[in-house]
Amino acid sequence: MHALTSVDRGGDAVLTASRLLVAAGMVDRRQNPATRREVVLGLTAAGHEVVRGATERRRSEIAEIVARMPQSTRHGLVEALLAFTEAGDEPSAGAVPGDVGWF
Known part of the structure; x- marks a missing residue:
């Protein structure tokens, strides 16, 4: 899985899209346990x-x-x-x- 930061891949648009996908139950989000600075998205x-x-x-x-x-x-x-x-x-x-x- 590739870790993407909002700065790397579109800023606010990525954050907004990820929130919508979480709200729709399509993805879950969790803190990256390796770095604790990134969020990891995964399909539900x-x-x-x-x-x-x-x-x-x-x-x-x-x-x-x-x-x-x-x-x-x-x-x-x-x-x-x-x-x-x-x-x-x-x-x-x-x-x-x-x-x-x-x-």
Whole structure:
């Protein structure tokens, strides 16, 4: 997990967004036990469900578009998308909520 300070990533906008997400029950916040100067945000079960649903919808929409492509061009696109998701540390399609490394 990456620790972000409000100065590093947008100041008041990050603080406001984090407060709204906490109030909505999507994330929890706690003091970083290692430094005690930073706040660590983590997804709650509800937050994981929102991310899972959004990821599932996005993958479904992409699959529909790919299915409409000529088969001769699909292979290259699929390889490029797999490389893209790997480079972005995207969890695999079968990842289990809570086991997602980037949350």
